[in-house]
Amino acid sequence: MKILGPVQLEVDRIPIRLTPLTIRLLLRLVAAEGEAVPVRQLRRDVWGLADEPRHLDQRNRNEVQKRVLELRRALAPGRDAAGTSILRTEQQVTVQGPETAYRLVLRPEELDSSRFTAIVGDALLAPPATAAHRLAEALSLVRGRPLAEVSGEGFAVSFVRRLTGLQESARRELVRAQMDLGRPELALPIAELIAYEHPDDAEAARVLDALRAQLRARHGDELLRHRVPLPGQRTDVVLLRGDLFDQEDCNLVVGFSDTFDTETAEDLVISRESVQSQLVDRLFAGRRRLLDDKLRAGLRKTKAVGTETARSKPLGRRVRYPVGTTVAVPVDGRRVFAIAYSQLGNDLVARSSDRDLRLGLENLWASVAVHGLFKPVAIPLIGSGLARVTDLDRGQLVALIVDSFIDACARLPALTPELRVVIRPQDLARTDLTPVEQRFQDLVPGSRAAD
Template sequence: MARIRVSVLGPARLEVDGVPARLTPLTTRLLVRLVAAEGEPVPVRRLHRDVWALDDDGPRQSQRRRNEVQKRVLELRRALDPAQRGDAARVLRTEQSLAAPVPETAYRLVLGPEELDSSEFTDLVNSALLAAPASAADRLAAALALVRGRPLVEAGDEDFARPLVRRLAALHETARRQLIRSRMELGRHDLALPVAERMARERPDDQDVADLLGALRARLRERHGRELLRQPFPGGTDLVVVRGDLFDQADANLVVGFTDTFDTATEQDLVISRESVQGQLVQRLFGGERRLLDDRIQAGLRAFTPLRTERPQDKPRGRRVRYPLGTTVPLAVDGRRVFAVAYSRLGNDLVARSAPADLRASLDALWPAVARYGMYKPVAVALVGSGLARIVELDRTQLLLMIVESFAAHCRREPTTAPELRVVIRPADLERTDLSALGTYLRTSPPARALTGTSTDVGAGTGGQDTGAGAGEGGGAHGRR
């Protein structure tokens, strides 16, 4: 049997074995008229009146009417069965109508749901209305994908087409509303939104649709919670900027900046401030057990070669062994990793100092460790360098751009580093961070361009003297990050 497909949810078309059939306008209108009969036989007299739009009941016209209809029926049958395998007789049947005073030839179009898009559409929607949300959403999406425009458009506003058109239009409206509800039940408000937006464009005066769209948008904003920005990177990674606390990101690996000596001592704030990220790390993730953190860091540092060791008389407090900037120690904590990365130098005067080039090099060295040890979890990082680490050449916006650029450059080489880079900005820092600059950068920078740290003015400096307010990441008695 030939694979016949008649489509009337939009401009009418006929395909046989996947090949479009060419029909004249009158034959196309005949096909639409037979579809509108919904499987019922249509007498020749009515077919001629509806297809040719002529109401000629004169006795001498009956033979001419019959000839004109039969000519178009023959054309349609040839289109339905180009290989002459007998499919035309199965699909387009000749019958006798006994309703009139005199028996009259009639034609009936018999198509299964898989052969007629409006029937398939109806079956999919009706079954979806009784299905569970996931099944309903799948069937409704498949049904709506069949719709290409106004149903039975070639029939215009003719009486013979009006009942089916109204029913299909009502079913289309039901399908869209139910698809929105199903996707909302599944928590996929992002997929429900385009459907609601299209309905609102088509029906600008429908208050119910407007209310539904407003509720969807509000739910999406609520879902984002503390998210300020979300942007996909090439390779399946998302960049997310959130407002909040680094240590509240319980589902993510964390990046914590250290000095080149990896000091952890916070006693009397003489080496590392208790308010610094390192100080918070001890309290928030290690239960105040500084020695436990210190032992884990020192165990990890055995894999690295130190740069040098300071003399006690030169650096009487804190650790004296220095490591290269960019040295990254992965620490296992509660099923995730904390990446301790050295990006500033702790002077013998216990003041942490760094520079844009130091930060960029440290970030570039960080991501390979994240890719290797991060177990493909989201990775969260604060605005490293924004506190008392003395990177005064860059403001918070430039620091944010540098983090993003460095990560993007690495992901082009290693796209499976992490499913998400999450930059966490403290609420107090938001007013000094221009997220629109990041949005512009993401919108205008080609994904494949080489990011070197000198583009978008990152590292060039703006003279900003933003030294933070004591909750950043580094420093000692004179400079607590």
Template sequence: MTRIRVCVLGRTRVEVDGEPGRLTPLTKRLLLRLVAAEGDPVPVRRLYEDVWGAAHTGPGQAGRARNEVQKRVLELRRALDPAQDGTGQRVLRTEQLLAAPTPETAYRLVLGRDELDCAEFSGLVASALFATPASAAHQLMTALALVTGRPLADLSDEPFARPLVRRLTALHETARRHLITAHTELGRYELAVPVAERLTLERPDDPEVAGMLQTLRTRLRDRHGQELLREPITGSGSGGDLVVVRGDLFAQDDANLVVGFTDTFDTATEQDLVISRDSVQGQLVGRLFNGDRKLLDDRLQAGLRSITPSSTERPQDKPRGRRVRYPLGTTVPLVVDGRRVFAVAYSRLGNDLVARSAPDDLRASLDSLWQSVARYGMYKPVAIPLVGTGLARVVELDRTQLLFMIIESFAAYTRREPTTAPELRVVIRPEDLARTDLAAVGGLLRTLPGAPGTDAVTRGTS
């Protein structure tokens, strides 16, 4: 059978077997008049008065009206049934009304939900009102996607169209309000906000709608907390997100942490001679090991036993701190409260107790770090500070370039190992924000799939 689709939730459109149907203006008016009847038969007399705008009475007028209506009915049937397989007779039926003083010819439009968009829309909304939030959200989004404009837009001001237009308009608002509720119950505030914003624009004086939007925005801000940016890492192939947050690395309770070390894995902070108390590794002892530096040292040394040192300093050359050096990129996963702290060496501690690193050192260390994250990270989010900005002294790169390097390195590794982590969370200190161009990150992410090596670092300097 011929496949028909009549769309009246906006400008009138007719499709027959997937192809646009062509209707003359009068035939289109006839179709809309029959749609507005919502499945009821419409007598020829009423069709002529409403579609042609002419009176049915007068000498010879009844015969003329009947002929005009029959001509347009035939044209509509042909448009809906070009193959002449009986579809036209099925969807546009001829009936006799026997309740009138004399039998009267009438026409009834019979379209299923899959053939008439406003019928499908009404059915979806009605079903959604009694569905669970997830099912309701799906049904309502499907229903609202059918709406492209005002119902029966071509004849919406005609008296015969007003009842259906009012009903569909009210149902449209009901659908949007219930969609906001469903998204809210599912915690999808970011999906609910645009719907509420549209309602607010249409109803600027409605305090209920304004309050709904304000509540949603507040909940969204509360959920994001210190979150500054969230974007998919398009080059990773894993569907993971890049998240940039303002604040404290050690407050990321739901994530594994990355803490940078020097190649000697020193932890001593006494008098700030070897490791600064204010550095991330200096804070690690107090924040996660309750000030027990020996416990941290023991766990680090246990993890380093399987690593071959790169060299050992003589006491006269390095009188303070540890003297055994390990290759840059050496990573020790430490178990702390059910998550992992990845202690990674990305700078060299000179015998003068000054830490130094360079872009190539940092990039190589990051590449090694992700291997450990993939192996031991239990597929949890991984939070990393903006490494290289502090005492590691990667002076060749600014903060934006350092951020680019972290993102590119992670994305490159996760293209090979998509299960490395579902989220890379870069934690930036408030004092570093003004010197970090987060607006440039979106452009970087769009180029990741084709960006070789550290090209984005070069782009960041141009």
């Protein structure tokens, strides 16, 4: 039987329907917590009848007996003896003589409030991991206010107060256990509910503030995190404020032009402020030729689409490769994926379009699937620098990268456990992340209907 919320009675997993008066009788007996309740008390509490002289109240006693019989049949259909053992008849000695009383006898597993009480009692003495599991189990039994149909009655006040107090203790202890386990994200919803229900509770407000601060500290420079909403995927997309080359546990993505130039002397071919220049300095210790050698090795199997003359292109490399070409460059146990998403004109100005960028990204994900070692992948906001995709703003560029990645996840399982889009702090104010949030909202089933 369930009384932690609207009453539900099941016998052999079959729901039993009772009349409202019989429900009140049942709940009055439950509230007695195993004690016998005299017929006179039942008449006062269930029927609201005043005491009458014993020789005048036979009719009222008959009404009680009628409801008791109905309840016994409901508790043990077709088994009269069983019903009698669950709802027992006793005789109590009073100054006015013997009086009939009724006692409800249920095993702990037959009543949700008994199970709840036992589980919480054990959990309050357990270490954090066990306590968290058991308290969550106990609270899952709660569907509403205990004895909801009679919670305002005098006979139920003490019983309801004890159960609601125990529920409150279980919630607060569950918050504490989850915090001890380093799981503030699981503690937060419970702490928010406690603070909402107790707006004047200073301790509840303090715990909630501490949890929120802990979660903010955990996120650090993380701006956004979503799980790729595809069946069987356990891949996260993360937007991060920071430096691409600080992502030391990741494969990196670096954008190039179709000539894969790396020369930064006097800023004539490649700017010293570019990601390519930082790649040379920070991962290759300034040894540009080492990077060039690795790029050449990776391009050997790629057919060039043309070669410029020294006259037409006096500076930089002259061999051109197809836009979209991707080279996986091995560096210290990980990969730098060099993708050509722009064309470097003979005037040394890089030009690109959203079509070029999409092509480059498609080839990038295919290469990551083969060479990525199932490591996280960090990518800068490519298309926003000197080789700017002029028809997209920064927010749209982020959305394009994310869209392309999600499409690739559908085609290429086990692509990477995490994609990090790294946005420089100085670019963040000019980057609207609304399009990315909207993408994930649109991809979640039922989100439109919910809106």
